[in-house]
Amino acid sequence: MARTMAEKVWEEHVVRRADGEPDLLYIDLHLVHEVTSPQAFEGLRLAGRPVRRPDLTVATEDHNVPTENILGPIADQVSRTQIETLRKNASEFGVRLFPMGDIDQGIVHVVGPQLGLTQPGMTVVCGDSHTSTHGAFGALAFGIGTSQVEHVLATQTLPMAPFKTMAVTVEGDLKPGVTAKDIILAVIAEIGTGGGQGYVIEYRGEAIRRLSMEARMTVCNMSIEAGARAGMIAPDETTFDYIKGRPHAPEGAEWDAAVEHWRSLRTDDGAVFDKEVVLDADALSPFVTWGTNPGQGAPLDASVPDPAGYDDPSERAAAEKALAYMDLRPGTPLREVPVDTVFLGSCTNGRIEDLRAAAEVIRGRRVADGVRMLVVPGSMRVKEQANAEGLGEVFTAAGAEWREAGCSMCLGMNPDQLKPGQRSASTSNRNFEGRQGKGGRTHLVSPLVAAATAVRGTLSSPADL
Numbered sequence: 059m060a061r062t063m064a065e066k067v068w069e070e071h072v073v074r075r076a077d078g079e080p081d082l083l084y085i086d087l088h089l090v091h092e093v094t095s096p097q098a099f100e101g102l103r104l105a106g107r108p109v110r111r112p113d114l115t116v117a118t119e120d121h122n123v124p125t126e127n128i129l130g131p132i133a134d135q136v137s138r139t140q141i142e143t144l145r146k147n148a149s150e151f152g153v154r155l156f157p158m159g160d161i162d163q164g165i166v167h168v169v170g171p172q173l174g175l176t177q178p179g180m181t182v183v184c185g186d187s188h189t190s191t192h193g194a195f196g197a198l199a200f201g202i203g204t205s206q207v208e209h210v211l212a213t214q215t216l217p218m219a220p221f222k223t224m225a226v227t228v229e230g231d232l233k234p235g236v237t238a239k240d241i242i243l244a245v246i247a248e249i250g251t252g253g254g255q256g257y258v259i260e261y262r263g264e265a266i267r268r269l270s271m272e273a274r275m276t277v278c279n280m281s282i283e284a285g286a287r288a289g290m291i292a293p294d295e296t297t298f299d300y301i302k303g304r305p306h307a308p309e310g311a312e313w314d315a316a317v318e319h320w321r322s323l324r325t326d327d328g329a330v331f332d333k334e335v336v337l338d339a340d341a342l343s344p345f346v347t348w349g350t351n352p353g354q355g356a357p358l359d360a361s362v363p364d365p366a367g368y369d370d371p372s373e374r375a376a377a378e379k380a381l382a383y384m385d386l387r388p389g390t391p392l393r394e395v396p397v398d399t400v401f402l403g404s405c406t407n408g409r410i411e412d413l414r415a416a417a418e419v420i421r422g423r424r425v426a427d428g429v430r431m432l433v434v435p436g437s438m439r440v441k442e443q444a445n446a447e448g449l450g451e452v453f454t455a456a457g458a459e460w461r462e463a464g465c466s467m468c469l470g471m472n473p474d475q476l477k478p479g480q481r482s483a484s485t486s487n488r489n490f491e492g493r494q495g496k497g498g499r500t501h502l503v504s505p506l507v508a509a510a511t512a513v514r515g516t517l518s519s520p521a522d523l
């Protein structure tokens with residue numbers, strides 16, 4: 059029978075199947091960070107268990123790290139404890155860790171792909187919802203909770219409830235200035251933040267095929283914001299070229315065998331998805347959010363919507379509430395919304411291509427008066443590469459702050475935060491109330507829009523400069 063890619067990868071990993079019980083899947087790669095691992099390691103310690111496969115487990119420090127003075131002690135007590143606990147656990151259980159100051163340290167979803175740890179056909183888990191990022195390689199990648207983290211540490215397996223399949227097909231060609239971020243914001247606006255619930259989404263179609271690996275990661279990263287369990291893209295030459303030569307990539311005859319297998323993972327012709335959504339890439343334009351969930355977005359050319367225009371009472375109430383929090387008036391052109399902060403970074407858009415795209419816009423220009431721009435590479439390797447290409451200089455010459463790697467202002471778990479009432483254009487993936495700091499207001503945007511907004515001081519695209 060014709061099968062989807064997700065079904066193939068799942069089947070290859072079933073180690074136990076019994077009637078009325080979830081399948082038990084083997085896990086190929088377990089990524090760990092400081093926030094969701096302490097109780098899991100503590101559970102092992104209490105039970106006297108070792109980590110079953112330390113060689114398939116990799117940890118990094120990202121959420122709680124300050125992005126300045128990284129070699130000094132962490133001022134915040136909670137953050138310091140989290141980081142120290144991870145270091146202690148990693149050394150006690152023999153897990154490889156990339157601590158602050160290490161060239162391989164960075165956001166967990168940037169580090170895995172960068173090292174070639176993430177490969178097609180794998181099952182990848184992490185105690186983090188944006189693990190869906192790794193699906194860009196044709197891996198089945200799930201975010202899991204802390205008790206599941208403990209289960210995987212102990213057994214390298216995980217019982218998983220069955221999923222449904224959804225195809226999101228993006229046909230056609232993106233116009234210049236329109237990016238992967240705009241695709242995924244438009245997808246979420248279309249299907250809603252609950253539209254993906256229970257599904258593994260496969261992104262396909264011409265426009266997806268043409269995306270670089272890093273752009274594909276941006277798309278898959280936000281699958282979870284549509285409520286999906288995972289997002290995937292079939293591996294192809296773009297994928298293989300990206301992985302080849304990375305530290306953990308297979309070599310020689312093993313590489314050839316791996317590629318042959320990876321090619322077989324694509325969804326068979328005639329396979330049936332439980333749900334299908336089709337989008338036209340030509341019709342897309344730069345997209346920004348105006349509300350307090352990632353589905354409350356609109357083209358930058360549009361205006362703040364009028365809640366009265368929603369037929370559905372709960373959507374109307376949500377829009378009213380969002381506009382009150384965001385301090386926005388219906389009918390205001392989105393291009394006229396002023397920001398005081400621009401954040402370029404996160405596991406959605408903190409990779410080298412994101413920085414390059416933004417630097418191209420910023421080069422030779424200045425960040426607008428009264429605007430603070432934070433540029434935070436997703437990993438120290440990204441920072442190193444950006445510096446080698448002169449991008450760090452472009453950002454600092456424009457008046458932006460050029461930081462060390464971490465989650466930074468994506469979420470309020472470290473010193474990089476909005477103050478109450480501040481408003482950001484942010485390349486991250488979540489915009490709920492207080493996400494970037496108590497009382498902060500977030501507009502989700504692409505790196506191109508972030509850069510243009512930094513220059514103009516109001517939500518803008520490079521075409522406006």
Ligand SMILES: CC(C)[C@H](C(=O)O)[C@@H](O)C(=O)O
Pocket residue numbers: 093094121185186187188201469
């Ligand atoms: C802290 C962590 C558990 C969380 C997640 O799971 O996504 C974080 O990464 C986020 O983006 O909100």
Ligand code: SF4
Pocket residue numbers: 120121165166167186188404405406464465468469486487
């Ligand atoms: S960058 Fe943001 S979304 Fe990604 S793992 Fe860190 S906090 Fe979560």
